[in-house]
Amino acid sequence: MFERSWTDGLPVVPPTTERVRKMLEGTTRSPDEIIVSVPPNLIECTVEKIAINAVMAGCKPDYLPVVISALETICTEEFNMHGVLATTMSVGPIFVVNGPITRDIGMNSGINVLGHGNRANSTIGRAVQLVIHNVGGGGPGGIDRSTLGHMGKQGFCFSENELSSPWSSLAESRGYNSSQNVVTAFTGEGPRLVMDQKSRTPESLIRTLAEHLISSVSSRVVVGMDAMLVLSPEHASRFHEAGWSKDRFLEEIAEIMMIDTDNIIAGSGGIEEGLPTEMKGMSLPKFKPNGLLLVQAGGPAGLFSAIIGGWLNGPSGSEPVSKEISA
Amino acid sequence: MTNERVLLDPTSESTPMERNLSERPETMNGLTVGLLDISKGRGDIFLNRLEEKLSDIGIKTLRFKKPTFTKPAPVDLRQEIATKCDAVIEALAD
Numbered sequence: 001m002f003e004r005s006w007t008d009g010l011p012v013v014p015p016t017t018e019r020v021r022k023m024l025e026g027t028t029r030s031p032d033e034i035i036v037s038v039p040p041n042l043i044e045c046t047v048e049k050i051a052i053n054a055v056m057a058g059c060k061p062d063y064l065p066v067v068i069s070a071l072e073t074i075c076t077e078e079f080n081m082h083g084v085l086a087t088t089m090s091v092g093p094i095f096v097v098n099g100p101i102t103r104d105i106g107m108n109s110g111i112n113v114l115g116h117g118n119r120a121n122s123t124i125g126r127a128v129q130l131v132i133h134n135v136g137g138g139g140p141g142g143i144d145r146s147t148l149g150h151m152g153k154q155g156f157c158f159s160e161n162e163l164s165s166p167w168s169s170l171a172e173s174r175g176y177n178s179s180q181n182v183v184t185a186f187t188g189e190g191p192r193l194v195m196d197q198k199s200r201t202p203e204s205l206i207r208t209l210a211e212h213l214i215s216s217v218s219s220r221v222v223v224g225m226d227a228m229l230v231l232s233p234e235h236a237s238r239f240h241e242a243g244w245s246k247d248r249f250l251e252e253i254a255e256i257m258m259i260d261t262d263n264i265i266a267g268s269g270g271i272e273e274g275l276p277t278e279m280k281g282m283s284l285p286k287f288k289p290n291g292l293l294l295v296q297a298g299g300p301a302g303l304f305s306a307i308i309g310g311w312l313n314g315p316s317g318s319e320p321v322s323k324e325i326s327a
Numbered sequence: 328m329t330n331e332r333v334l335l336d337p338t339s340e341s342t343p344m345e346r347n348l349s350e351r352p353e354t355m356n357g358l359t360v361g362l363l364d365i366s367k368g369r370g371d372i373f374l375n376r377l378e379e380k381l382s383d384i385g386i387k388t389l390r391f392k393k394p395t396f397t398k399p400a401p402v403d404l405r406q407e408i409a410t411k412c413d414a415v416i417e418a419l420a421d
Contacts, residue, residue, distance in 0.1 A: 083397035135337070
């Protein structure tokens with residue numbers, strides 16, 4: 001299968017007729033139903049083709065509805081998967097899953113949430129990427145021109161720890177309710193750790209988080225590229241225990257992340273990268289309004305959070321897309 | 328009893344059409360050359376200079392611009408270039 005270029009470089013589960021038939025039991029949809037046109041070649045893709053790739057990725061049948069909906073999020077004009085593949089930046093689709101299905105299929109939102117070790121987390125994103133590769137024709141060195149890539153492009157999917165937080169989940173903040181199963185796709189880099197083991201007050205910790213977020217992608221990029229912040233339980237508790245709402249957190253961190261453009265004009269600080277001179281004297285937000293996606297996840301101990309830097313936002317780039325998961 | 332197993336095909340079962348590159352013109356005399364900016368930073372600087380140099384040697388140029396570098400050029404734009412130009416130079420950038 002590797003010789004036929006069917007894989008992502010790792011061994012895959014052979015998609016036998018029996019295994020694919022079993023996989024298709026995970027959905028009520030007809031095997032010949034066309035779900036999406038898969039970029040970059042815009043090939044119409046049936047449920048069966050998705051099931052074949054899900055078998056290869058190592059999915060269980062009850063993951064299939066998540067895989068299908070994840071594909072529906074990225075095969076959209078707003079997400080612009082063709083551009084996400086073609087860019088030389090090191091980004092790929094990242095999926096956050098919310099709702100009861102995450103418990104039903106045993107997804108991990110706790111220890112090592114952004115890492116390995118959980119079958120659903122490890123295989124759902126991988127199945128999506130195999131569909132892009134095998135059906136859409138979007139492989140590395142072809143349409144995928146990423147200079148460096150990142151390990152998450154093998155498949156990057158996790159769930160939010162939504163039950164132990166007083167704050168709304170990512171899906172709720174995007175208009176869904178807690179009983180709905182939702183997958184949200186975001187174009188991002190690999191995660192980067194933010195360490196703050198000393199802050200005991202929200203006022204202090206939010207400054208650490210903002211300081212690191214300001215350097216997301218480049219400290220000289222403002223407004224044009226957003227980010228996802230994965231807030232760990234211990235970090236989140238600093239805000240919860242002080243009675244901060246999620247809205248207050250997002251408003252205050254946005255205020256801290258107003259950037260004085262004089263400091264990031266091209267040539268300032270001896271650095272040629274930067275904004276054009278005519279943008280001097282302005283104060284601009286690091287991210288566009290609502291551009292920072294907040295997800296709460298991670299193990300119960302450890303004063304670390306993670307930043308996942310984004311790609312070009314807006315209609316010219318890639319926008320986060322959420323989709324309710326249907327059986 | 329047999330050990331043979333049938334694997335189902337995970338691909339689109341189709342091969343993208345490959346087109347040969349158009350024949351390169353031997354001379355640019357009398358040709359109309361499209362200059363395509365993909366909307367990336369400083370592409371215009373490169374194309375302005377090319378336009379000057381081509382103009383100096385009497386080559387007619389037409390300027391085009393993609394709405395964004397992150398997406399393929401719209402069909403209408405591709406058709407306009409194909410209709411109006413004999414050759415095209417596309418500026419990447421940065």
